[in-house]
Amino acid sequence: MTKRLLAILLVLLSSHLTEGQMTNDNPNGSYFSTHPFLWGAASAAYQVEGAYQADGKGPSYWDVWMNKYEIAGPGVTGNVAINFYDRKQYLKDIMLMKQLGINSYRFSISWPRIIPDGVGAVNMKAIEHYRTFIKDLKAAGIEPVMTLYHWDMPQALFEKGGWDVRESVDWFGNYAKVVFDNFKDLVKIYVLCNEMLIETGISFIAEDIIKKEKPNFNVVVPAPDRLERALTQFNHKLLAVAAAGKLFHSYHIPQGEAGVALPLVPTIAVNTESSAAAQFVDGIANRWFLDAIYKGAYPADILEYAKEHHFDLKIQEGDAKEIQGAGLTYLGINYYAPMFVQQDEKSDYYGMSFPHMPNMEYAFNGPNRPDQLERLLLRIKDEYGNPSVIITENGAGFKGDDELKNGQVNDTHRINYLKGHIAAVQAVRKIGGHVYGYHVWSSHDNLEWISGYGSRFGMIYVDFKTQQRILKNSAKYYGAYVRAHR
Ligand code: FCB
16 A cells, blocks of 8 residues: 555544544543443442342451441441342342433442452352343343442451552452453453542541541541551552553453542642642542552652651552553543642641531532532543543432432432532533543442441432332433433
8 A cells, every 4th residue: 555545544534533532542442432421320239239148159348347347337237238139129120220211330240259268269150140130231221330349358358468468469460350251241341449549448447446446537538647558558459450450451352441430539728728738638539549540650749748757658669650551441430529628737637627618518428519520520631631531420418318208209409419410521521521421329229338328329219128119309310311311
């Protein structure tokens, strides 16, 4: 072929590519830029499945914390949850989701179901269960978005040091291999790990409860005396994700996508004196992860703090580069609320406090501020090279919003929250942000970790005693929106 012909062909070809395809450098081809926007909902195994000992499942550390130490209160466990492991039940739930019109469902698979001891023998019953579930989802026209790890580490590995030890990277890599071997033909979109930051934060609360010490309920900013351990865990989790990400590429899944779900928290300084404090929180909660993944370096200000405080983070030369080198194909964002930060000389918590702001509507996870989602998405676009993004979680629960009256749940606050955040996503897409999906947390009310069954986040109401489901008004709103925009 002559050079001229080649040039003409290239021009012709590029004029047929969408903007997303041109910028997406996923070597396996991009699922997102060649498929309709994903309008979905999300959940996680421990919060919904129940069946905690079925089909040879091993215990996760959550099973032990809830059953043995009752960290969420007496009798509050995930042993039954919303009975989602039961095929009879989940088929009805898939029908409800189909009725809403969603085309994507983000769920997690349970590591201790698949490898009961964490490493070693694979439990084929669990593999078969999830393969059937995925086929059932697909038969309903719903794309599976599969999370490998949503906090339920096998207890056997937790007892060997869990994320505190670097061996966790190999354990996870081994698990990821089992997952790709068994699901590569069915699943294209993988969330390798959910919210490394919040898992660590909640685990510190749980440890305090177990030791009968007063817990620190700040899950975003680890206490000063635990920051060393938190950053060490984050490095191991990121390396585990990198190992799984590299492996994912070796399978060449056509149009396969692999990313992580980060709980990004825009920080807002309450006054000009507080901007350094807000910057510091941003460094721990956001830049620690984003900079490693997209820049191949941990943020200098946080490393400097660690050095001044003689932390031993066990980071080895090249770790952050390894994480960048894994080449994650998209970023999953879990967004709930921003965090207000105030410099506060009286506080021994890094000399800062996190005030509740007046005149704002507060959900369980913070204030309803869709403008901050827009700000966050613009930041990802402008500072991190406009990667493909899917919103892997967004949603809210409000006190008093989920009361069942005459067979109806009129959750107006949730509807209002969803409307605002969907509008923010649409606004960023209009100006070139590569956002390809949006998942409400959650499809159903479920077990909200340490908060138990009292904090409802679902669009589908669940009567936890009878397992009856009722579509809330938010489900009707979201369904109508999705059907109109698909
Ligand atoms: C996120 C978790 C999810 C759920 C929501 C409300 O931090 O990923 O499991 O608990 O919060």
